[in-house]
Amino acid sequence: MTPPTLPPLRDVVARHGLSAQKSLGQNFLFDEQLLDRIAAVPGKLAGADVLEVGPGPGGLTRALLRAGARVTAIEMDRRCLPALAELGEAFPGQLRVIEGDAMKIAPETLFEGEWHIAANLPYNVGTGLFTGWLSGQAWPPRWRSLTLMFQLEVAERIVAKTGSDAYGRLAILSQWRATPRIAMKVHRSAFTPPPKVMSAIVHVEPAEMPDGVSARTLERVTEAAFGQRRKMLRQSLKGLPGALDALETLGIDPQRRAETLDVADFVAIARIMGGKTTGGN
Missing domain, CATH: 1.10.8.100 (rRNA adenine dimethylase, C-terminal domain)
Structure with a gap:
């Protein structure tokens, strides 16, 4: 099935009078080819459930929907809801939008089976959400993979090796029963407005949990x-x-x-x- 033809993201943002809010940690991505590359990182998503946090005007959402995913998007910025509603109309039955704070919503309550998580995470809550998804005794988790945008410095802490300056609690939490990698780096100029730092896409898959460890x-x-x-x-x-x-x-x-x-x-x-x-x- 051929995906619908959509207006350019910049036009959507302009028509709805949207601007990235610093207080919400927002930075918009408009490069559709880059967004499609990000959506391809988890592998085949056709028919798969995907949780997206902070979709904003729906840049990555578009790419995930084009890949055939069933997307559940959590957005707390009410200004973005009309743009997301239009996207839902363009992809009937593929997009569910939940208005709310992702820090207060347990993904387990949203899906019956397994799901992927893919998000250009808001910088101000990204690490908190990430550590929450990796924590807890129950393992393996019901999420199949995490494909997340972080500041490059945070991404390097996630994949850091022993003895490096970046190595610490975040590396151990990420690596003791999961396998993280930096899938790609994203230049600051790709965003509107450009952040002060470089970013990176981190991909994480669950691994076997060591026996006898709390x-x-x-x-x-x-x-x-x-x-x-x-x-x-x-x-x-x-x-x-x-x-x-x-x-x-x-x-x-x-x-x-x-x-x-x-x-x-x-x-x-x-x-x-x-x-x-x-x-x-």
Whole structure:
């Protein structure tokens, strides 16, 4: 089926009198070829459910709909709803728009089966939404993949390797039971208005969860270790019951600093500290 012919995004934005609101972390993308490339990152989406957060005037939404996805879009900016309604009319039965705050809506309540998440995330809530989707004990999650726009600095923290300046809690949260990669970088000039920094598309797929590890225990360990990342582990972890004993059991020198431990080391520490829940739902 041939997708409908749509007016240029710039014309839609002008007709509805829309402008990107800094308070909402908005930056609009108008390059349709770039948007189609982003929508292609998760792979085949024909007939798949996709959650989009902060669609704005519907740039990425168009690309997802062209790819054949059934899109559920959460938008809190009421100014954008008429433009999205027009898009829904152009793609009958493919678009559901929910007015609200994505930070307060659980995706599990929106879908019966599995879904993908794809979004040009608002900069002011992007990391909070991302960590929420990755957290929790139940694993694997019901989302099949995350394809998300971040500031490049945040994207590099997500995929950071041990020992790098960007390596920290976000890298461990992203990598201990999932596989993240930077799918593409996006120049600031691609946006209207241009942000002050470069951006990147991060793609994440669930991986196997290590046995015998509590997600909450791992969070507590990394929070303590990186909360004082310039201090030795014997100092940063001393207030966490069982942590220093776990270092001794594993033969990890307590004089090391958090950024020198890899993801597997943190998982091992959390396991010894008493994580009693195994992977799966």
